[in-house]
Amino acid sequence: QTEKLIGCWCRDSGSHTSRRGLRIDFKMKYCFYNDGTMDEYMIADSYGSSTDLLRSGKDVDVDDNILTYRAADDGALHESTIVVEENALLMDNVRHHKCN
Numbered sequence: 001q002t003e004k005l006i007g008c009w010c011r012d013s014g015s016h017t018s019r020r021g022l023r024i025d026f027k028m029k030y031c032f033y034n035d036g037t038m039d040e041y042m043i044a045d046s047y048g049s050s051t052d053l054l055r056s057g058k059d060v061d062v063d064d065n066i067l068t069y070r071a072a073d074d075g076a077l078h079e080s081t082i083v084v085e086e087n088a089l090l091m092d093n094v095r096h097h098k099c100n
Contacts, residue, residue, distance in 0.1 A: 003013055004033040004034050004037075005031060005032075005033055005034075005037050006031075006032045006033060006034055007031070007032060007098060008029055008030065008031040008098070008099050008100065009029070009030050009088075009089040009091075009096035009097065009099060010027050010029045010030075010043075010096060010097060010099035011027060011028050011094055011095065011096045011097070012025070012026075012027050013026040013027050013028050014026050014044070021083065022046055022047075023045070023046060024042065024044050024045065024046045024096060025045045025046070026044055027042075027043045027045075028040065028041070028042060028043075028096075029041040029042075029043055029051075029099065030091070030096065032060065033085075035064070036058060036059055036060050037056065037057060037058050037060060037072070038056070038057040038059075038060050038069060039053060039055070039056050039057075040053075040054045040055040040056075040057070041053055041054060042054050042063075045090055055073075056071070056072035056073070057069035057070060057071060057072060057074075057078065058070050058072050062082055065083055066079060066080070066081060066082070067079065067080045067082040067084055068083070080092050081093070094095060
């Protein structure tokens with residue numbers, strides 16, 4: 001996938017502290033590829049880091065600031081507003097920063 005990667009954008013999604021005092025920070029990561037696909041990940045950081053693929057999309061298109069794609073698993077159509085800024089991406093009015 002790396003050679004097809006256009007870019008990834010992340011946003012903090014919150015944190016949780018367990019009963020034992022372990023803090024876990026969550027973030028969402030969206031990666032777009034030049035073959036018209038995308039992946040959405042949930043990243044959890046504490047002592048270690050884990051990345052889980054939440055959803056893959058195909059037939060990704062942006063037209064008139066509307067991002068559309070079909071879920072790779074069931075073909076359901078998803079839509080979001082999108083605005084590209086210099087170092088950020090606004091998806092549904094939530095700012096995402098460029099990340100690896």
